[in-house]
Amino acid sequence: MMGRDDRATSPAVLSTRRTVRLLLMTSTDEELVARSRLGDVDSFNQLIVRWERPIYALAYRVLGHEEDARDVCQDTFLRAYRALPGFKGQAKFSSWLYRIALNLCRDWIRKQRRAPVSQMPEDVDPSEIGVDTGPVESIEDLVARRELSAIVEDAMQSLSEEQRTAIILKEYHGMTFQEIADMQGCPLSTVKTRLYQGLSQLRRHLERQGQGVPKLVRRR
Amino acid sequence: MSEIFECGDSGALVAYLYDECEPEVRSTIAAHLARCVSCSSEVEAFGWTRQQLGTWTPPVAELGFQMPAPALEYRLPWWRAPLPAWAQAAAAVLIFGAGLSIGVARGTSAAEGVASGQPAVTTVADTPSQGDLSQMERRLRAEMAQLRTAAPVTAAVSTSDEAIMQRVQALVEQSEERQRREFTIRSVELARDFEAQRRVDLASVRQTVGQIQGTTGAEVRQQREAIDQISNYLIRVSQQGR
Numbered sequence: 001m002m003g004r005d006d007r008a009t010s011p012a013v014l015s016t017r018r019t020v021r022l023l024l025m026t027s028t029d030e031e032l033v034a035r036s037r038l039g040d041v042d043s044f045n046q047l048i049v050r051w052e053r054p055i056y057a058l059a060y061r062v063l064g065h066e067e068d069a070r071d072v073c074q075d076t077f078l079r080a081y082r083a084l085p086g087f088k089g090q091a092k093f094s095s096w097l098y099r100i101a102l103n104l105c106r107d108w109i110r111k112q113r114r115a116p117v118s119q120m121p122e123d124v125d126p127s128e129i130g131v132d133t134g135p136v137e138s139i140e141d142l143v144a145r146r147e148l149s150a151i152v153e154d155a156m157q158s159l160s161e162e163q164r165t166a167i168i169l170k171e172y173h174g175m176t177f178q179e180i181a182d183m184q185g186c187p188l189s190t191v192k193t194r195l196y197q198g199l200s201q202l203r204r205h206l207e208r209q210g211q212g213v214p215k216l217v218r219r220r
Numbered sequence: 221m222s223e224i225f226e227c228g229d230s231g232a233l234v235a236y237l238y239d240e241c242e243p244e245v246r247s248t249i250a251a252h253l254a255r256c257v258s259c260s261s262e263v264e265a266f267g268w269t270r271q272q273l274g275t276w277t278p279p280v281a282e283l284g285f286q287m288p289a290p291a292l293e294y295r296l297p298w299w300r301a302p303l304p305a306w307a308q309a310a311a312a313v314l315i316f317g318a319g320l321s322i323g324v325a326r327g328t329s330a331a332e333g334v335a336s337g338q339p340a341v342t343t344v345a346d347t348p349s350q351g352d353l354s355q356m357e358r359r360l361r362a363e364m365a366q367l368r369t370a371a372p373v374t375a376a377v378s379t380s381d382e383a384i385m386q387r388v389q390a391l392v393e394q395s396e397e398r399q400r401r402e403f404t405i406r407s408v409e410l411a412r413d414f415e416a417q418r419r420v421d422l423a424s425v426r427q428t429v430g431q432i433q434g435t436t437g438a439e440v441r442q443q444r445e446a447i448d449q450i451s452n453y454l455i456r457v458s459q460q461g462r
Contacts, residue, residue: 045286052283060278069278074285081287140459145275152276170238171273177240192231199234203269 029093037084044084048077051094054173055101061168062105062161064153072108076101091182098173099183102165109161155205163198166191225249227256237266353391360387 024032024046032050035043055076060069079100080087087096156164162184169175169183181188225232225248235241236249253260367380 041287041289048285048287052285056281056283057278060281061276066279066281070281070283073283077285077287143455143459148272148275149277152272155272156276167273171270177235177238189231192234195238196230196234199237199266199269202273203265206269206272 030089033084033087033089033093036081037087044077044081047093051097052077054094055097057172058098058101058168059105061156061172062102062165063108064157068108068112072101072104075104079104095175095179095183098169098175102183106161151206151209152202155202155209158205159198159201162186163194163201166194167198167202170195225252227252227259233259233263233266237263237270353394356387356391360384 020042024042027035027043027046029047029050032043032047036047052073056069056073059072059076060066063069063072076097080097083100087093091099156167159167165184166180169180170177175183177188177191180191184191225245232241232245232249236246236253239246241249253263363380363384367384
Protein backbone atom coordinates (compact mmCIF):
# COMPACT_ATOMS: atom_id res chain seq x y z
CA MET A 1 0.00 0.00 0.00
CA MET A 2 1.29 3.44 -0.88
CA GLY A 3 2.18 5.67 2.06
CA ARG A 4 1.46 9.35 2.18
CA ASP A 5 5.06 10.33 1.42
CA ASP A 6 5.25 7.84 -1.41
CA ARG A 7 2.18 9.36 -2.99
CA ALA A 8 3.67 12.85 -2.62
CA THR A 9 6.84 11.86 -4.47
CA SER A 10 5.30 9.54 -6.99
CA PRO A 11 6.14 10.32 -10.65
CA ALA A 12 2.54 11.18 -11.44
CA VAL A 13 2.31 13.71 -8.63
CA LEU A 14 5.68 15.23 -9.45
CA SER A 15 4.74 15.51 -13.07
CA THR A 16 1.49 17.26 -12.16
CA ARG A 17 3.36 19.66 -9.91
CA ARG A 18 5.83 20.44 -12.68
CA THR A 19 2.95 21.12 -15.04
CA VAL A 20 1.25 23.40 -12.53
CA ARG A 21 4.49 25.27 -11.90
CA LEU A 22 5.07 25.68 -15.60
CA LEU A 23 1.52 26.88 -16.05
CA LEU A 24 1.99 29.45 -13.31
CA MET A 25 5.29 30.64 -14.71
CA THR A 26 3.94 31.12 -18.19
CA SER A 27 0.71 32.77 -17.12
CA THR A 28 0.26 36.50 -17.58
CA ASP A 29 -0.20 38.80 -14.61
CA GLU A 30 -3.88 39.17 -15.49
CA GLU A 31 -4.41 35.40 -15.51
CA LEU A 32 -2.62 35.01 -12.19
CA VAL A 33 -4.64 37.85 -10.70
CA ALA A 34 -7.88 36.27 -11.89
CA ARG A 35 -6.95 32.94 -10.33
CA SER A 36 -5.75 34.64 -7.13
CA ARG A 37 -9.09 36.36 -6.83
CA LEU A 38 -10.71 32.93 -6.84
CA GLY A 39 -8.56 31.99 -3.85
CA ASP A 40 -5.61 30.33 -5.57
CA VAL A 41 -2.71 31.25 -3.27
CA ASP A 42 -0.13 29.61 -5.55
CA SER A 43 -1.02 32.04 -8.30
CA PHE A 44 -0.56 34.98 -5.98
CA ASN A 45 2.75 33.56 -4.80
CA GLN A 46 3.84 33.40 -8.42
CA LEU A 47 3.00 37.11 -8.70
CA ILE A 48 5.15 37.72 -5.64
CA VAL A 49 8.05 35.82 -7.19
CA ARG A 50 7.64 37.88 -10.33
CA TRP A 51 7.43 41.30 -8.70
CA GLU A 52 9.21 41.18 -5.34
CA ARG A 53 12.60 42.22 -6.71
CA PRO A 54 11.35 45.34 -8.55
CA ILE A 55 9.20 46.32 -5.56
CA TYR A 56 12.10 45.82 -3.18
CA ALA A 57 14.40 47.85 -5.44
CA LEU A 58 11.83 50.65 -5.62
CA ALA A 59 11.38 50.68 -1.84
CA TYR A 60 15.12 50.60 -1.24
CA ARG A 61 15.80 53.49 -3.60
CA VAL A 62 13.04 55.57 -2.07
CA LEU A 63 13.76 54.72 1.58
CA GLY A 64 17.45 53.93 1.47
CA HIS A 65 17.20 51.30 4.20
CA GLU A 66 17.54 47.64 3.38
CA GLU A 67 15.47 46.36 6.30
CA ASP A 68 12.74 48.94 5.80
CA ALA A 69 12.65 48.20 2.10
CA ARG A 70 12.16 44.53 2.84
CA ASP A 71 9.35 45.28 5.26
CA VAL A 72 7.66 47.59 2.78
CA CYS A 73 8.01 44.95 0.09
CA GLN A 74 6.31 42.37 2.29
CA ASP A 75 3.60 44.81 3.39
CA THR A 76 2.95 45.68 -0.24
CA PHE A 77 2.09 42.10 -1.10
CA LEU A 78 0.06 41.59 2.05
CA ARG A 79 -1.99 44.68 1.27
CA ALA A 80 -2.34 43.70 -2.34
CA TYR A 81 -3.57 40.26 -1.32
CA ARG A 82 -6.17 41.72 1.02
CA ALA A 83 -7.25 44.31 -1.52
CA LEU A 84 -7.34 41.84 -4.40
CA PRO A 85 -11.16 41.50 -4.40
CA GLY A 86 -11.35 45.27 -5.00
CA PHE A 87 -8.86 45.24 -7.87
CA LYS A 88 -10.95 45.35 -11.01
CA GLY A 89 -8.05 45.50 -13.45
CA GLN A 90 -8.50 49.13 -14.52
CA ALA A 91 -4.74 49.56 -14.28
CA LYS A 92 -1.93 47.09 -14.84
CA PHE A 93 -1.31 44.87 -11.85
CA SER A 94 2.28 46.09 -11.65
CA SER A 95 1.19 49.74 -11.64
CA TRP A 96 -1.30 48.97 -8.90
CA LEU A 97 1.45 47.22 -6.94
CA TYR A 98 3.88 50.11 -7.43
CA ARG A 99 1.23 52.52 -6.23
CA ILE A 100 0.69 50.49 -3.04
CA ALA A 101 4.45 50.32 -2.48
CA LEU A 102 4.90 54.06 -2.99
CA ASN A 103 2.06 54.84 -0.59
CA LEU A 104 3.66 52.58 1.99
CA CYS A 105 7.03 54.26 1.43
CA ARG A 106 5.41 57.64 1.93
CA ASP A 107 3.76 56.45 5.15
CA TRP A 108 7.04 54.94 6.26
CA ILE A 109 8.94 58.18 5.74
CA ARG A 110 6.29 60.11 7.65
CA LYS A 111 6.20 57.65 10.52
CA GLN A 112 9.86 56.97 10.92
CA ARG A 113 10.95 60.57 10.27
CA ARG A 114 14.09 59.19 8.77
CA ALA A 115 16.20 60.65 6.04
CA PRO A 116 14.67 59.36 2.78
CA VAL A 117 17.89 57.92 1.49
CA SER A 118 20.54 56.57 3.82
CA GLN A 119 24.22 56.39 3.49
CA MET A 120 25.31 53.54 1.32
CA PRO A 121 28.21 51.62 2.82
CA GLU A 122 31.27 53.10 1.21
CA ASP A 123 33.24 49.93 1.29
CA VAL A 124 32.93 47.01 -0.99
CA ASP A 125 30.56 44.27 -0.01
CA PRO A 126 32.69 41.11 -0.28
CA SER A 127 29.63 38.97 -0.91
CA GLU A 128 29.16 40.81 -4.19
CA ILE A 129 32.63 39.97 -5.45
CA GLY A 130 31.53 36.50 -6.39
CA VAL A 131 27.89 37.24 -7.08
CA ASP A 132 27.41 40.35 -9.16
CA THR A 133 30.65 40.72 -10.96
CA GLY A 134 32.12 38.54 -13.61
CA PRO A 135 35.72 37.48 -13.65
CA VAL A 136 36.51 40.40 -15.99
CA GLU A 137 35.93 43.10 -13.36
CA SER A 138 38.98 43.75 -11.26
CA ILE A 139 38.86 44.80 -7.64
CA GLU A 140 39.79 48.36 -8.68
CA ASP A 141 36.87 48.52 -11.07
CA LEU A 142 34.59 47.07 -8.45
CA VAL A 143 35.68 49.60 -5.87
CA ALA A 144 35.32 52.42 -8.38
CA ARG A 145 31.84 51.26 -9.31
CA ARG A 146 30.79 51.04 -5.69
CA GLU A 147 32.20 54.48 -4.94
CA LEU A 148 30.31 55.92 -7.84
CA SER A 149 27.17 54.14 -6.68
CA ALA A 150 27.57 55.74 -3.26
CA ILE A 151 28.04 59.16 -4.86
CA VAL A 152 24.89 58.69 -6.95
CA GLU A 153 22.94 57.60 -3.91
CA ASP A 154 24.17 60.63 -2.05
CA ALA A 155 23.15 62.83 -4.97
CA MET A 156 19.69 61.28 -5.02
CA GLN A 157 19.37 62.20 -1.38
CA SER A 158 19.57 65.83 -2.30
CA LEU A 159 16.38 65.65 -4.39
CA SER A 160 12.86 66.23 -3.15
CA GLU A 161 10.73 63.13 -2.63
CA GLU A 162 8.66 63.85 -5.76
CA GLN A 163 11.68 64.40 -7.97
CA ARG A 164 13.42 61.33 -6.62
CA THR A 165 10.36 59.14 -7.09
CA ALA A 166 9.83 60.40 -10.65
CA ILE A 167 13.45 59.68 -11.56
CA ILE A 168 13.38 56.26 -9.89
CA LEU A 169 10.19 55.25 -11.69
CA LYS A 170 11.55 56.49 -15.01
CA GLU A 171 15.14 55.34 -14.81
CA TYR A 172 14.84 52.07 -12.97
CA HIS A 173 11.33 50.91 -13.71
CA GLY A 174 10.94 52.21 -17.27
CA MET A 175 7.55 53.81 -16.73
CA THR A 176 6.11 56.24 -19.21
CA PHE A 177 5.46 59.88 -18.31
CA GLN A 178 1.76 59.12 -18.21
CA GLU A 179 2.19 56.16 -15.87
CA ILE A 180 4.30 58.26 -13.51
CA ALA A 181 1.72 61.03 -13.66
CA ASP A 182 -1.01 58.53 -12.72
CA MET A 183 1.15 57.14 -9.96
CA GLN A 184 2.02 60.53 -8.51
CA GLY A 185 -1.42 62.00 -9.15
CA CYS A 186 -0.13 65.01 -11.07
CA PRO A 187 -0.28 66.35 -14.64
CA LEU A 188 2.08 64.96 -17.26
CA SER A 189 3.82 68.32 -17.62
CA THR A 190 4.63 68.24 -13.88
CA VAL A 191 6.33 64.88 -14.30
CA LYS A 192 8.51 66.30 -17.09
CA THR A 193 9.36 69.29 -14.94
CA ARG A 194 10.26 67.07 -12.00
CA LEU A 195 12.49 64.95 -14.22
CA TYR A 196 14.17 67.98 -15.76
CA GLN A 197 14.79 69.70 -12.45
CA GLY A 198 15.82 66.45 -10.78
CA LEU A 199 18.33 65.60 -13.51
CA SER A 200 19.72 69.15 -13.44
CA GLN A 201 20.18 69.00 -9.69
CA LEU A 202 21.75 65.56 -9.89
CA ARG A 203 24.17 66.73 -12.54
CA ARG A 204 25.20 69.72 -10.45
CA HIS A 205 25.56 67.56 -7.36
CA LEU A 206 27.64 64.95 -9.16
CA GLU A 207 29.91 67.64 -10.57
CA ARG A 208 30.27 69.25 -7.16
CA GLN A 209 31.21 65.90 -5.65
CA GLY A 210 34.74 66.58 -6.78
CA GLN A 211 37.11 65.36 -9.38
CA GLY A 212 36.42 61.74 -8.58
CA VAL A 213 33.29 61.31 -10.62
CA PRO A 214 34.53 62.23 -14.11
CA LYS A 215 37.76 60.32 -13.49
CA LEU A 216 35.87 57.20 -12.51
CA VAL A 217 33.66 57.53 -15.55
CA ARG A 218 36.63 57.86 -17.85
CA ARG A 219 38.21 54.78 -16.29
CA ARG A 220 35.08 52.79 -16.98
CA MET B 221 10.05 74.20 -36.63
CA SER B 222 9.54 76.78 -33.94
CA GLU B 223 5.82 75.91 -33.86
CA ILE B 224 6.43 72.56 -32.20
CA PHE B 225 9.64 73.28 -30.33
CA GLU B 226 11.20 76.34 -28.82
CA CYS B 227 14.81 76.62 -27.68
CA GLY B 228 15.12 75.81 -23.98
CA ASP B 229 11.77 73.98 -23.75
CA SER B 230 12.66 71.74 -20.85
CA GLY B 231 9.63 69.45 -21.24
CA ALA B 232 10.42 68.81 -24.88
CA LEU B 233 14.09 68.18 -24.10
CA VAL B 234 13.16 65.64 -21.42
CA ALA B 235 10.74 63.95 -23.83
CA TYR B 236 13.55 63.82 -26.42
CA LEU B 237 15.97 62.46 -23.83
CA TYR B 238 13.63 59.61 -22.91
CA ASP B 239 12.43 59.13 -26.46
CA GLU B 240 8.83 59.83 -25.58
CA CYS B 241 7.84 62.27 -28.28
CA GLU B 242 6.32 62.09 -31.74
CA PRO B 243 8.80 61.26 -34.53
CA GLU B 244 8.16 64.63 -36.12
CA VAL B 245 8.94 66.49 -32.91
CA ARG B 246 11.97 64.33 -32.35
CA SER B 247 13.47 65.12 -35.71
CA THR B 248 12.77 68.80 -35.14
CA ILE B 249 14.56 68.76 -31.81
CA ALA B 250 17.44 66.78 -33.27
CA ALA B 251 17.86 69.41 -35.96
CA HIS B 252 17.79 72.13 -33.32
CA LEU B 253 20.39 70.38 -31.19
CA ALA B 254 22.72 70.24 -34.17
CA ARG B 255 22.71 74.03 -34.23
CA CYS B 256 22.19 75.04 -30.57
CA VAL B 257 25.23 74.54 -28.34
CA SER B 258 23.32 75.34 -25.14
CA CYS B 259 20.57 72.77 -25.69
CA SER B 260 22.91 70.12 -27.05
CA SER B 261 25.31 70.44 -24.10
CA GLU B 262 22.38 70.20 -21.72
CA VAL B 263 21.07 67.02 -23.36
CA GLU B 264 24.58 65.60 -23.36
CA ALA B 265 25.00 66.36 -19.66
CA PHE B 266 21.67 64.73 -18.93
CA GLY B 267 22.79 61.65 -20.84
CA TRP B 268 25.96 61.52 -18.74
CA THR B 269 23.91 61.92 -15.56
CA ARG B 270 21.68 59.05 -16.61
CA GLN B 271 24.77 56.90 -17.15
CA GLN B 272 25.84 57.61 -13.57
CA LEU B 273 22.38 56.72 -12.32
CA GLY B 274 22.83 53.30 -13.89
CA THR B 275 25.57 52.48 -11.38
CA TRP B 276 23.24 52.70 -8.40
CA THR B 277 22.19 49.18 -7.48
CA PRO B 278 20.32 48.17 -4.34
CA PRO B 279 22.05 45.62 -2.12
CA VAL B 280 21.23 41.98 -2.67
CA ALA B 281 18.50 40.97 -0.24
CA GLU B 282 17.04 37.62 0.67
CA LEU B 283 13.37 37.98 -0.11
CA GLY B 284 11.34 34.88 -0.91
CA PHE B 285 8.21 36.05 0.87
CA GLN B 286 5.24 33.76 0.24
CA MET B 287 1.61 33.88 1.27
CA PRO B 288 0.75 30.90 3.46
CA ALA B 289 -1.76 28.46 2.05
CA PRO B 290 -5.09 28.70 3.87
CA ALA B 291 -5.36 26.06 6.58
CA LEU B 292 -7.96 23.39 5.96
CA GLU B 293 -10.88 24.01 8.26
CA TYR B 294 -12.04 21.00 10.18
CA ARG B 295 -15.73 21.55 10.66
CA LEU B 296 -17.25 19.93 13.73
CA PRO B 297 -20.87 18.79 13.54
CA TRP B 298 -23.22 21.42 14.91
CA TRP B 299 -23.95 19.49 18.07
CA ARG B 300 -20.21 19.25 18.85
CA ALA B 301 -19.21 22.71 17.82
CA PRO B 302 -18.29 25.00 20.74
CA LEU B 303 -21.03 27.41 21.78
CA PRO B 304 -20.43 31.11 21.43
CA ALA B 305 -19.76 33.05 24.64
CA TRP B 306 -23.22 34.62 24.77
CA ALA B 307 -24.88 31.19 24.50
CA GLN B 308 -22.65 29.80 27.24
CA ALA B 309 -23.52 32.74 29.49
CA ALA B 310 -27.24 32.29 28.79
CA ALA B 311 -27.01 28.57 29.59
CA ALA B 312 -25.20 29.32 32.84
CA VAL B 313 -27.89 31.80 33.87
CA LEU B 314 -30.63 29.28 33.03
CA ILE B 315 -28.99 26.51 35.04
CA PHE B 316 -28.38 28.83 37.97
CA GLY B 317 -31.99 30.01 37.87
CA ALA B 318 -33.33 26.46 37.73
CA GLY B 319 -31.13 25.40 40.62
CA LEU B 320 -32.23 28.39 42.66
CA SER B 321 -35.93 27.71 42.08
CA ILE B 322 -35.53 24.02 42.96
CA GLY B 323 -33.65 24.96 46.12
CA VAL B 324 -36.39 27.41 47.14
CA ALA B 325 -39.10 24.82 46.45
CA ARG B 326 -37.29 22.19 48.50
CA GLY B 327 -36.67 24.61 51.35
CA THR B 328 -40.36 25.47 51.47
CA SER B 329 -41.48 21.81 51.45
CA ALA B 330 -38.98 20.93 54.20
CA ALA B 331 -40.23 23.79 56.34
CA GLU B 332 -43.81 22.66 55.75
CA GLY B 333 -42.85 19.08 56.70
CA VAL B 334 -41.27 20.23 59.98
CA ALA B 335 -44.28 22.34 60.74
CA SER B 336 -46.63 19.42 60.17
CA GLY B 337 -44.61 17.13 62.52
CA GLN B 338 -43.06 15.03 59.73
CA PRO B 339 -39.29 14.62 59.87
CA ALA B 340 -37.47 16.42 57.12
CA VAL B 341 -35.79 14.08 54.68
CA THR B 342 -32.06 14.37 55.02
CA THR B 343 -29.85 13.65 52.11
CA VAL B 344 -26.14 13.52 51.64
CA ALA B 345 -26.26 17.03 50.30
CA ASP B 346 -27.95 18.31 53.51
CA THR B 347 -24.97 19.20 55.64
CA PRO B 348 -25.49 20.55 59.16
CA SER B 349 -24.69 24.19 59.54
CA GLN B 350 -22.56 25.70 62.28
CA GLY B 351 -25.69 26.83 64.10
CA ASP B 352 -27.22 23.34 64.04
CA LEU B 353 -24.05 21.82 65.41
CA SER B 354 -23.68 24.31 68.22
CA GLN B 355 -27.36 23.87 69.09
CA MET B 356 -26.88 20.10 69.19
CA GLU B 357 -23.80 20.52 71.32
CA ARG B 358 -25.77 22.62 73.81
CA ARG B 359 -28.49 20.01 73.95
CA LEU B 360 -25.94 17.25 74.50
CA ARG B 361 -24.21 19.16 77.29
CA ALA B 362 -27.56 19.83 78.93
CA GLU B 363 -28.48 16.16 78.74
CA MET B 364 -25.09 15.10 80.09
CA ALA B 365 -25.49 17.57 82.98
CA GLN B 366 -28.90 16.11 83.71
CA LEU B 367 -27.38 12.62 83.72
CA ARG B 368 -24.68 13.70 86.12
CA THR B 369 -27.22 15.12 88.53
CA ALA B 370 -29.32 11.97 88.43
CA ALA B 371 -28.42 9.95 91.59
CA PRO B 372 -29.03 6.28 90.90
CA VAL B 373 -27.71 4.59 87.85
CA THR B 374 -30.68 2.95 86.37
CA ALA B 375 -31.58 1.18 83.24
CA ALA B 376 -32.85 4.51 81.96
CA VAL B 377 -29.33 5.92 82.25
CA SER B 378 -27.85 3.20 80.13
CA THR B 379 -30.51 3.94 77.54
CA SER B 380 -29.64 7.61 77.52
CA ASP B 381 -25.89 6.71 77.27
CA GLU B 382 -26.56 4.74 74.15
CA ALA B 383 -28.49 7.62 72.70
CA ILE B 384 -25.65 10.02 73.48
CA MET B 385 -23.09 7.70 71.94
CA GLN B 386 -25.15 7.43 68.81
CA ARG B 387 -25.50 11.17 68.58
CA VAL B 388 -21.78 11.72 69.17
CA GLN B 389 -20.99 9.17 66.51
CA ALA B 390 -23.34 10.93 64.13
CA LEU B 391 -21.61 14.22 64.87
CA VAL B 392 -18.20 12.72 64.26
CA GLU B 393 -19.35 11.26 60.96
CA GLN B 394 -20.76 14.60 59.89
CA SER B 395 -17.54 16.30 60.83
CA GLU B 396 -15.50 13.77 58.85
CA GLU B 397 -17.79 14.20 55.87
CA ARG B 398 -17.32 17.92 55.99
CA GLN B 399 -13.54 17.56 56.22
CA ARG B 400 -13.54 15.20 53.23
CA ARG B 401 -15.51 17.71 51.20
CA GLU B 402 -13.22 20.57 52.16
CA PHE B 403 -10.21 18.46 51.29
CA THR B 404 -11.65 17.70 47.86
CA ILE B 405 -12.35 21.39 47.23
CA ARG B 406 -8.83 22.33 48.32
CA SER B 407 -7.34 19.65 46.06
CA VAL B 408 -9.26 20.95 43.06
CA GLU B 409 -8.21 24.51 43.82
CA LEU B 410 -4.62 23.44 44.23
CA ALA B 411 -4.66 21.59 40.91
CA ARG B 412 -6.16 24.63 39.20
CA ASP B 413 -3.55 26.97 40.69
CA PHE B 414 -0.81 24.59 39.69
CA GLU B 415 -2.07 24.45 36.09
CA ALA B 416 -2.30 28.24 35.90
CA GLN B 417 1.23 28.61 37.25
CA ARG B 418 2.45 25.99 34.79
CA ARG B 419 1.01 27.95 31.87
CA VAL B 420 2.55 31.19 33.09
CA ASP B 421 5.93 29.49 33.44
CA LEU B 422 5.61 27.96 29.98
CA ALA B 423 4.85 31.35 28.43
CA SER B 424 7.79 32.85 30.28
CA VAL B 425 10.11 30.08 29.05
CA ARG B 426 8.94 30.60 25.47
CA GLN B 427 9.55 34.33 25.72
CA THR B 428 13.03 33.77 27.10
CA VAL B 429 13.85 31.29 24.33
CA GLY B 430 12.64 33.84 21.75
CA GLN B 431 14.86 36.51 23.29
CA ILE B 432 17.84 34.16 23.24
CA GLN B 433 17.19 33.36 19.58
CA GLY B 434 16.95 37.09 18.81
CA THR B 435 20.21 37.75 20.61
CA THR B 436 21.91 34.96 18.70
CA GLY B 437 20.71 36.44 15.41
CA ALA B 438 22.07 39.86 16.39
CA GLU B 439 25.42 38.35 17.29
CA VAL B 440 25.60 36.57 13.93
CA ARG B 441 24.86 39.89 12.20
CA GLN B 442 27.58 41.60 14.20
CA GLN B 443 30.06 38.91 13.30
CA ARG B 444 29.11 39.21 9.66
CA GLU B 445 29.62 42.96 9.78
CA ALA B 446 33.00 42.47 11.39
CA ILE B 447 33.97 40.02 8.63
CA ASP B 448 32.80 42.53 6.04
CA GLN B 449 34.94 45.23 7.58
CA ILE B 450 37.99 42.98 7.63
CA SER B 451 37.40 42.04 3.98
CA ASN B 452 37.08 45.70 3.05
CA TYR B 453 40.31 46.47 4.87
CA LEU B 454 42.11 43.67 3.04
CA ILE B 455 40.82 44.93 -0.30
CA ARG B 456 42.01 48.44 0.50
CA VAL B 457 45.40 47.16 1.56
CA SER B 458 45.72 45.09 -1.60
CA GLN B 459 44.81 48.18 -3.64
CA GLN B 460 47.43 50.27 -1.92
CA GLY B 461 49.97 47.53 -2.48
CA ARG B 462 49.33 47.66 -6.21
